Amino acid sequence: MPSLGADMEDGILVEWLKAQGDTVARGDIIAVVETEKGAIEIEIFEDGKIEELLVPEGRKVPVGSPLAKISGAGEAAVSEIAQQAIPVEAAAPAAPDTTAEIIIIPPSMDKDPDLRASPAARLFAREHEIDLEGIAGTGPAGAIQLRDVEAAKPAPPKRGIDLDAMRHAIAAAMSRSKREIPHYYLTHRINVEAAQNWLENYNRQRPPPERILFGALLVKATALAIRDYPEFNGLYEQGSFRTSQAVHAGIAIAIRGGGLAAPAIQNADRLSLAELMVQMRDLIGRVRRGSFRASELTSSTMTVNSLGDRGVEGVLPIIYPPQVAIIGFGKIIEQPWVVDSQIVLRPIVQMTLAADHRVSDGHRGGLFLNAIAEKLYAPESL
Amino acid sequence: MSRTMTYREAMREAIREAMNADEKVFLMGEDVGHYGGCYAVSKGLLDEFGPDRIRDTPLSESGFTGAGIGAALGGMRPIVEIMTCNFALLALDQIMNTAATMRHMSGGQYHVPVVIRMATGAGRQLAAQHSHSLEGWFAHIPGLRVLAPATVADARAMLARALEDPDPVLIFENALLYNREGDVPDDLAAIDIDHASIRREGSDISLITYGGSLWKCMDAAEELAGIGVSAEVLDLRTLRPLDDAAIMASVAKTRRALIVDEGWRSGSLSAEIMSRIIEQGFWTLDTPPMRLCSAEVPIPYAKHMEEAALPQVSGIVDAARKLVGG
Numbered sequence: 222m223p224s225l226g227a228d229m230e231d232g233i234l235v236e237w238l239k240a241q242g243d244t245v246a247r248g249d250i251i252a253v254v255e256t257e258k259g260a261i262e263i264e265i266f267e268d269g270k271i272e273e274l275l276v277p278e279g280r281k282v283p284v285g286s287p288l289a290k291i292s293g294a295g296e297a298a299v300s301e302i303a304q305q306a307i308p309v310e311a312a313a314p315a316a317p318d319t320t321a322e323i324i325i326i327p328p329s330m331d332k333d334p335d336l337r338a339s340p341a342a343r344l345f346a347r348e349h350e351i352d353l354e355g356i357a358g359t360g361p362a363g364a365i366q367l368r369d370v371e372a373a374k375p376a377p378p379k380r381g382i383d384l385d386a387m388r389h390a391i392a393a394a395m396s397r398s399k400r401e402i403p404h405y406y407l408t409h410r411i412n413v414e415a416a417q418n419w420l421e422n423y424n425r426q427r428p429p430p431e432r433i434l435f436g437a438l439l440v441k442a443t444a445l446a447i448r449d450y451p452e453f454n455g456l457y458e459q460g461s462f463r464t465s466q467a468v469h470a471g472i473a474i475a476i477r478g479g480g481l482a483a484p485a486i487q488n489a490d491r492l493s494l495a496e497l498m499v500q501m502r503d504l505i506g507r508v509r510r511g512s513f514r515a516s517e518l519t520s521s522t523m524t525v526n527s528l529g530d531r532g533v534e535g536v537l538p539i540i541y542p543p544q545v546a547i548i549g550f551g552k553i554i555e556q557p558w559v560v561d562s563q564i565v566l567r568p569i570v571q572m573t574l575a576a577d578h579r580v581s582d583g584h585r586g587g588l589f590l591n592a593i594a595e596k597l598y599a600p601e602s603l
Numbered sequence: 604m605s606r607t608m609t610y611r612e613a614m615r616e617a618i619r620e621a622m623n624a625d626e627k628v629f630l631m632g633e634d635v636g637h638y639g640g641c642y643a644v645s646k647g648l649l650d651e652f653g654p655d656r657i658r659d660t661p662l663s664e665s666g667f668t669g670a671g672i673g674a675a676l677g678g679m680r681p682i683v684e685i686m687t688c689n690f691a692l693l694a695l696d697q698i699m700n701t702a703a704t705m706r707h708m709s710g711g712q713y714h715v716p717v718v719i720r721m722a723t724g725a726g727r728q729l730a731a732q733h734s735h736s737l738e739g740w741f742a743h744i745p746g747l748r749v750l751a752p753a754t755v756a757d758a759r760a761m762l763a764r765a766l767e768d769p770d771p772v773l774i775f776e777n778a779l780l781y782n783r784e785g786d787v788p789d790d791l792a793a794i795d796i797d798h799a800s801i802r803r804e805g806s807d808i809s810l811i812t813y814g815g816s817l818w819k820c821m822d823a824a825e826e827l828a829g830i831g832v833s834a835e836v837l838d839l840r841t842l843r844p845l846d847d848a849a850i851m852a853s854v855a856k857t858r859r860a861l862i863v864d865e866g867w868r869s870g871s872l873s874a875e876i877m878s879r880i881i882e883q884g885f886w887t888l889d890t891p892p893m894r895l896c897s898a899e900v901p902i903p904y905a906k907h908m909e910e911a912a913l914p915q916v917s918g919i920v921d922a923a924r925k926l927v928g929g
Binding site for chain 1: 858885888889925926
């Protein structure tokens with residue numbers, strides 16, 4: 222069970238997407254896990270073959286528990302095939318095989334010694350950890366049959382977002398951030414007229430699906446600028462900071478009905494604007510459906526928080542641990558701006574860096590914000 | 604393509620075909636020649652094949668069954684007809700101590716390719732010496748193959764397969780089936796004597812049966828369907844060796860088993876089937892397996908009592924309803 226968030230203690234294996242014996246390659250989605258942040262698809266990081274699924278669907282297990290046994294490519298299978306519940310002779314009938322494997326279920330632990338349940342019901346209940354007590358039997362003399370246990374089996378958690386659990390997770394992460402991280406904040410206002418004009422021109426020549434939103438420019442500009450400021454890109458774990466060569470930009474996405482998630486766009490600095498936009502659209506759609514991958518949730522090396530059109534002038538964001546920086550952008554507002562000693566109206570965006578003072582200082586933070594601004598002044602280079 | 608004929612005609616045609624195909628094949632038994640067989644299976648065959656190959660025998664089951672075994676040892680392919688399985692007890696010594704053991708006792712030097720046909724079952728008011736179903740006893744004996752054709756097609760096809768077997772094969776023909784009409788496919792090669800057959804598919808309960816009881820189970824399944832119970836009907840076809848895989852597959856699907864067997868209950872074939880279900884299919888079960896067998900009495904002569912002694916459609920329906928519940 223992978224850790225899919227700083228405060229995750231356990232997860233429910235909701236669904237296996239691969240079966241025993243399947244061959245898997247690095248990056249394949251093999252299972253869906255329910256966490257406080259919703260149902261998340263789990264990738265595999267090894268090539269190989271699934272020898273055994275160790276955790277049945279619906280089981281909650283702590284972070285770190287093995288979920289499946291995988292043999293490496295070319296490696297011979299080591300584990301025995303799981304016990305067959307129904308030994309059936311496939312060949313032409315012969316004398317009964319008295320050596321057939323016998324399944325033993327330990328003596329009943331039923332509190333009610335008169336509880337009647339069929340073998341099929343008991344086996345199913347055991348496999349799915351369902352308590353037979355309290356299930357109304359529909360068999361002869363009120364015996365619990367397989368169909369009764371199947372009906373009593375709790376429905377697997379829906380793939381989607383549990384907003385209460387998400388609120389809990391946000392509370393835990395933000396409390397930890399404010400408790401542990403000495404934030405400092407730097408704010409800078411920039412004129413985005415050039416960026417806006419460039420974007421308008423770009424979009425005018427393209428059909429709606431290919432158009433780019435302003436937010437993508439902000440992500441790209443930040444991702445490019447941060448390359449020169451490695452003390453803002455990386456993770457602070459176990460008392461020390463490790464900078465990251467790659468720039469995986471977490472983008473904070475609000476969820477209708479409350480809550481938010483900040484999954485990553487991998488290597489955001491190396492994507493073209495068009496590629497970045499495609500990925501943002503995909504990510505936003507999936508986050509709102511509650512379907513995102515584990516690696517997307519935990520691989521961010523920094524976060525961009527853009528309030529967008531419906532937002533306000535500015536935001537003082539809170540760092541998402543164990544990251545060390547988050548850049549918040551307010552919405553574009555027409556404001557008085559001095560150009561050539563004249564006061565004119567210009568589209569202005571306020572950006573705020575919240576950074577971890579254990580790792581970086583305000584001077585470098587200011588340079589970093591200016592670097593972002595420079596990128597936005599030259600939008601054609603994005 | 605297929606043709607419609609009676610079970611009796613199917614048997615006769617199977618014998619005729621075997622006689623034409625192999626001159627080593629001959630038929631012998633009580634009244635099989637001039638009288639045409641007590642169930643008229645061999646009627647007309649004497650004229651067709653002559654007295655050397657359609658042989659009337661004295662009333663001595665031990666004698667002519669032993670002669671058939673001897674002929675088989677000598678290279679012939681005899682078909683021995685015994686009037687009813689009640690009388691086959693007189694030949695039990697020959698069947699069990701000679702036919703079934705010869706391959707073993709000769710260290711594989713001799714085998715006994717004899718086919719022994721006999722009528723079985725009740726329902727014709729023939730009373731307590733002509734009405735019993737003893738196939739379960741014979742199915743107890745290692746060294747024999749025991750067949751119970753229930754359909755006209757099986758009656759037509761099984762004899763040839765039995766004659767191909769290098770070891771003794773017993774064919775139990777439920778006497779109530781002789782007048783039954785059914786379709787016989789032109790291609791008989793697909794009909795084997797190794798596997799049970801699902802005669803009706805269902806999902807709630809497996810009715811496991813053979814021979815004359817098959818049609819009672821089919822009628823019961825139809826009636827059960829009317830009250831929302833989906834019954835699967837498994838025709839065992841071969842009683843030794845039993846097709847365990849087919850039984851377990853059906854029970855694993857329906858999770859309930861009702862065995863319908865015209866034999867007596869205690870120590871019966873149904874008891875063997877039930878044991879195997881418990882041994883091999885226990886964890887697939889939703890209810891205890893149940894049996895419907897004949898009452899443990901000599902089969903009565905009086906019609907109403909005879910009917911009361913045998914498994915009937917209404918009893919099958921009642922038992923199945925109890926098992927399925929709801």
